[in-house]
Amino acid sequence: MNNYPQASRILVAIDCIIFGFDGKDIKLLLIKRNFEPEKGKWSLMGGFMNADEDLADGAVRILYNLTGLKDIYVEQLETFGKADRDPGERTVSVVFFALIKIDDHDSEAVKSHNASWITLDARPKLIFDHEQMVSRAIEHLKYNAALHPIGFELLPERFTIPQLQKLYEAIYNIPIDRRNFSRKLLSTGLLIDTGQKNNNSATKKATLYKLDAERYKTKFHSFWNFMPDSMRVNE
Amino acid sequence: MNNYPQASRILVAIDCIIFGFDGKDIKLLLIKRNFEPEKGKWSLMGGFMNADEDLADGAVRILYNLTGLKDIYVEQLETFGKADRDPGERTVSVVFFALIKIDDHDSEAVKSHNASWITLDARPKLIFDHEQMVSRAIEHLKYNAALHPIGFELLPERFTIPQLQKLYEAIYNIPIDRRNFSRKLLSTGLLIDTGQKNNNSATKKATLYKLDAERYKTKFHSFWNFMPDSMRVNE
DNA sequence: TCAAAAGTGTTCTGTATACACCCATGG
DNA sequence: CCATGGGTGTATACAGAACACTTTTGA
Incomplete structure (x- = not known):
C-alpha cells in the first residue's frame, strides 16, 4: 500500500x-x-x-x-x-x-x-x-x-535524605542547606520512613526512606519547587 | 550511499x-x-x-x-x-x-x-x-x-495588561486578580510603556506596552511564576 | 571523649494574596 | 453624574532562608 x-x-x-x-x-x-x-x-x-x-x-x-x-x-x-x-x-x-x-x-x-x-x-x-x-x-x-520528583529514579529503592541532597547538589553544582532541604522534602509527603537505617555510614546512621508510589503518581505532573529560589533565576 | x-x-x-x-x-x-x-x-x-x-x-x-x-x-x-x-x-x-x-x-x-x-x-x-x-x-x-513568557506570542506587538490577563484567564480557565496580576507583571521589567493608550475601550483607556526584546531573551529560559500559586497545584 | 554526620527548632524577611480606594472615559 | 474598567496602595499570612542547638555513631 x-x-x-x-x-x-x-x-x-x-x-x-x-x-x-x-x-x-x-x-x-x-x-x-x-x-x-x-x-x-x-x-x-x-x-x-x-x-x-x-x-x-x-x-x-x-x-x-x-x-x-x-x-x-x-x-x-x-x-x-x-x-x-x-x-x-x-x-x-x-x-x-x-x-x-x-x-x-x-x-x-x-x-x-x-x-x-x-x-x-x-x-x-x-x-x-x-x-x-x-x-x-x-x-x-x-x-x-527542580519541578518534578524525578531525582528518585537515580537512587536505589531505599535511600536517605542526605543521599538525595548529594544528588541534587551534583545536578545543580551548588551547596544546599541540609536542614531546609530535609524539611522541604518531608513536607511533600512523598517519603515513607522504612524504619531502617543506612549502615554505610561511619557516623550517625541516616533513616532510609522509600517513595510513596501513590502520591508520587499524583504529584508527578504538578509543578514542584523544592530547589532553593536561587535556582529559579529571575535576572 | x-x-x-x-x-x-x-x-x-x-x-x-x-x-x-x-x-x-x-x-x-x-x-x-x-x-x-x-x-x-x-x-x-x-x-x-x-x-x-x-x-x-x-x-x-x-x-x-x-x-x-x-x-x-x-x-x-x-x-x-x-x-x-x-x-x-x-x-x-x-x-x-x-x-x-x-x-x-x-x-x-x-x-x-x-x-x-x-x-x-x-x-x-x-x-x-x-x-x-x-x-x-x-x-x-x-x-x-506559567513558567516562561510565551503568552506575548499570542498578542499583538502592542498590548495592554488587561488583554494579557484575559489571555491567561482563557488558558487556565480561572479568574485572576487584576491588581496582583498587573503588579507581578510589571515587576518582571519585561514590559516597556509605549506611552500610547488603547482606543478600543469604551471606558478608561489602558496603557499599551511592548516587550523589552533584550530582557525577553535573557529571561526566557528562567523559570517564572506569575501565575497564582493555586496553579502550581501541590495536592 | 571527640569529630563528623544526622536530625529538630527558631527567627527573620520577602513575596503572594486579599481587599480598599482613586482615576479616566463615554454615555 | 454614574457605570465600567484601569491603575495604585496596604495589611496579612505564609514559606523560604539562615542559623543555633541536640543526637548518634565509631574511632
Whole structure:
C-alpha cells in the first residue's frame, strides 16, 4: 500500500541518553564504538526503529540491550533532523532520556557493548550531533529535577535524605542547606520512613526512606519547587 | 550511499498545532480536508519532511503555507510513532507547537486550505492520533505559559495588561486578580510603556506596552511564576 | 571523649494574596 | 453624574532562608 507516492522515506534512528548517579557524580553511559560507521569514536547508545514497532518500544528495546533493565524511567526528549546530521544517509534521530539506578544495571551487557559510565565533565567528543543531544539532556535534567520528583529514579529503592541532597547538589553544582532541604522534602509527603537505617555510614546512621508510589503518581505532573529560589533565576 | 542496508526507511510527517487568541478565547487552526486520505474529516495542518530539508525548516515551510507567516513562535513538541498510527503506511509524525498573533495571519491562505479557527471546547474529532497531539499541546501550553513568557506570542506587538490577563484567564480557565496580576507583571521589567493608550475601550483607556526584546531573551529560559500559586497545584 | 554526620527548632524577611480606594472615559 | 474598567496602595499570612542547638555513631 502506498498512499503517499511522492514523499521520501528515510531512516528513523533512536538514540538514548542514559544518566546514572554513583553517590557523588552524575554519569553518562557512553559507547566506544567497535563497529562501523565511526568505529573507535564515542557515541550514544542507539539503533534504528523497526518498521513494525512503536517508537517508544524501540527505545525500550535499545535500553534493554545495553543495560538489561526494563522498567526504567524513559522520556522522549527531542527529534534531531538536520539534513546533514548523519553523513552516511539521511536520518532523523529521536532522542530518549533515561534515568537508571546505577547499581541495578547489567555490567556484562554494558561491557559487551564496550560502554562506560563517564562523568559529565570528563565526557569525550561524540560523533554526529550527539554532543548537542547530551547538552539538551543535561538542560532537561536540570530543568525538570527542580519541578518534578524525578531525582528518585537515580537512587536505589531505599535511600536517605542526605543521599538525595548529594544528588541534587551534583545536578545543580551548588551547596544546599541540609536542614531546609530535609524539611522541604518531608513536607511533600512523598517519603515513607522504612524504619531502617543506612549502615554505610561511619557516623550517625541516616533513616532510609522509600517513595510513596501513590502520591508520587499524583504529584508527578504538578509543578514542584523544592530547589532553593536561587535556582529559579529571575535576572 | 547506503551504510545501513538492513534498516527500514519510512515516512516522516510534520504536523502543526497552531494556537491563536482573539481577545476572548484560545483557538486552534484546523483543516477540513478537501483532499485524500480522510477527505472530509478534520485534521491538523501537516505534510512530509523533504529528503533534503532540515526538520525544523519543514515545519516553518508548512506553517508558512497555511498562515503566510514566517517569524512566528515554533517549538518542537513530540514525535508520535505508534506503528499503526497512520493506516495508510508506516509514518512517524513530528509535532510542532506554534503560537501566532491571530490578526497577522493570511486569511486567504487559510481559506484556500479550507482551514478554520476553532475554540478548544468546540473542536471536532480529528483523524489518526491528532486528537492526542492536540491534548498534548494544550498541556504544554498550560505548563509553559506559567513558567516562561510565551503568552506575548499570542498578542499583538502592542498590548495592554488587561488583554494579557484575559489571555491567561482563557488558558487556565480561572479568574485572576487584576491588581496582583498587573503588579507581578510589571515587576518582571519585561514590559516597556509605549506611552500610547488603547482606543478600543469604551471606558478608561489602558496603557499599551511592548516587550523589552533584550530582557525577553535573557529571561526566557528562567523559570517564572506569575501565575497564582493555586496553579502550581501541590495536592 | 571527640569529630563528623544526622536530625529538630527558631527567627527573620520577602513575596503572594486579599481587599480598599482613586482615576479616566463615554454615555 | 454614574457605570465600567484601569491603575495604585496596604495589611496579612505564609514559606523560604539562615542559623543555633541536640543526637548518634565509631574511632
